[in-house]
Amino acid sequence: MSIQYICSECGKKFDPKTLVFRCDCGGLLNLEKFDFKFSKEDILNNEWSLFRYFKTLPFDNNFSLWKDISMGEGLTPIVPLEKDNPNILVKVDYLMPTLSFKDRGAVVLISKAKELGIKKVIQDSSGNAGTSIAAYANRAGIECDIYVPESTSPKKIKQISSHGAKVHVVKGTREDTAKAALNAVENGEGFYASHVYNPFFYQGTKTYAYEIYEQLNGKIPEVLIIPVGNGTLLLGCYYGFKELLELGLINKMPKIIAVQAQGCAPIYEAFKEGTHSVEAVVNTGTLAEGIAIAEPKRGKQILEAIKNTNGEIITAPEDKIVETRKYLAQKGFYVEPTTAATFAGFFNYYKKNKVSLNGKVIIPLCGAGLKAD
Numbered sequence: 001m002s003i004q005y006i007c008s009e010c011g012k013k014f015d016p017k018t019l020v021f022r023c024d025c026g027g028l029l030n031l032e033k034f035d036f037k038f039s040k041e042d043i044l045n046n047e048w049s050l051f052r053y054f055k056t057l058p059f060d061n062n063f064s065l066w067k068d069i070s071m072g073e074g075l076t077p078i079v080p081l082e083k084d085n086p087n088i089l090v091k092v093d094y095l096m097p098t099l100s101f102k103d104r105g106a107v108v109l110i111s112k113a114k115e116l117g118i119k120k121v122i123q124d125s126s127g128n129a130g131t132s133i134a135a136y137a138n139r140a141g142i143e144c145d146i147y148v149p150e151s152t153s154p155k156k157i158k159q160i161s162s163h164g165a166k167v168h169v170v171k172g173t174r175e176d177t178a179k180a181a182l183n184a185v186e187n188g189e190g191f192y193a194s195h196v197y198n199p200f201f202y203q204g205t206k207t208y209a210y211e212i213y214e215q216l217n218g219k220i221p222e223v224l225i226i227p228v229g230n231g232t233l234l235l236g237c238y239y240g241f242k243e244l245l246e247l248g249l250i251n252k253m254p255k256i257i258a259v260q261a262q263g264c265a266p267i268y269e270a271f272k273e274g275t276h277s278v279e280a281v282v283n284t285g286t287l288a289e290g291i292a293i294a295e296p297k298r299g300k301q302i303l304e305a306i307k308n309t310n311g312e313i314i315t316a317p318e319d320k321i322v323e324t325r326k327y328l329a330q331k332g333f334y335v336e337p338t339t340a341a342t343f344a345g346f347f348n349y350y351k352k353n354k355v356s357l358n359g360k361v362i363i364p365l366c367g368a369g370l371k372a373d
């Protein structure tokens with residue numbers, strides 16, 4: 001498929017083969033809109049991974065390399081959190097090969113890299129995205145360098161190196177880590193398989209929406225609660241539901257309520273101020289390391305997506321993360337602190353606003369507890 005990147009600022013187009021990862025103007029690259037037909041009958045019923053929705057993905061019909069790369073990711077359960085609240089549904093996205101939802105994006109991005117003939121990928125991450133890219137790159141026979149901040153949990157570092165990737169631990173902040181990876185990419189060391197910059201990643205995370213559509217039999221929930229740092233799940237999910245709406249398969253968008261960490265909430269701040277772009281903040285510390293992104297590159301797009309669904313942004317009370325993690329474990333779900341933070345934010349919001357839960361709410365369990373210390 002000769003699908004092109006398109007600059008989100010100036011509209012200039014690029015061929016993914018050229019390995020550009022951002023526009024000369026500095027703008028982030030999106031994927032040019034590509035046409036596809038899709039209805040319920042197009043779901044591949046014999047495929048037990050997110051490639052069930054192959055028709056919606058940016059590949060040629062005869063592209064089949066993904067079959068050697070997929071590990072059966074996706075198709076995660078949707079279940080009530082507890083029996084007394086049948087409208088609060090969790091989507092257990094930590095039930096993935098590398099134990100986080102990032103496998104959705106990584107399997108599509110690495111399949112695309114394989115199609116492009118890439119020999120080596122570079123990526124930076126606070127942990128889970130790096131693990132995921134490392135696992136799929138290795139499976140695809142692609143060399144992989146992952147840059148992580150020194151604060152990354154030792155378990156995640158071990159997981160990444162176990163998948164055969166070279167791990168570069170970078171001193172300083174998450175942003176310093178991104179700079180180190182960018183330097184390597186600019187030195188021509190490899191293809192930037194970034195979950196932030198590379199729009200193919202979002203083509204994978206959009207399957208979160210297609211699954212909800214299929215699993216709930218087209219009955220779309222009122223509200224989606226989504227943790228947001230760089231916005232890979234949020235934007236993917238937004239694109240997915242937008243496509244479903246354009247395809248005429250649903251008749252309205254669910255409202256997206258994004259959750260940020262109290263100690264690092266640049267998108268929340270911008271939303272509150274009513275600005276169109278997101279200013280960097282200083283991370284004052286949070287247990288929710290998976291969403292502690294002080295300078296989200298796609299901040300503007302995230303704000304637009306939330307506004308277009310008539311949604312909002314809330315923060316997770318830091319002092320509630322530990323007890324919420326325990327609470328979820330008592331319900332049977334052992335999650336990492338970032339996921340506990342998402343629920344802490346949600347519980348706080350509903351209590352404070354005395355919102356009654358008439359419609360269904362879906363909250364993702366993004367990362368497994370065993371990943372954290």
Ligand SMILES: *Cc1c(COP(=O)(O)O)cnc(C)c1O
Nearest residue numbers: 128228229230231232290366367
């Ligand atoms: C990556 C991640 C997030 C946040 O995703 P973004 O793409 O940064 O918005 C939330 N929870 C977990 C467990 C993650 O791994």
Ligand SMILES: [Zn+2]
Nearest residue numbers: 007010023025
């Ligand atoms: Zn541009």
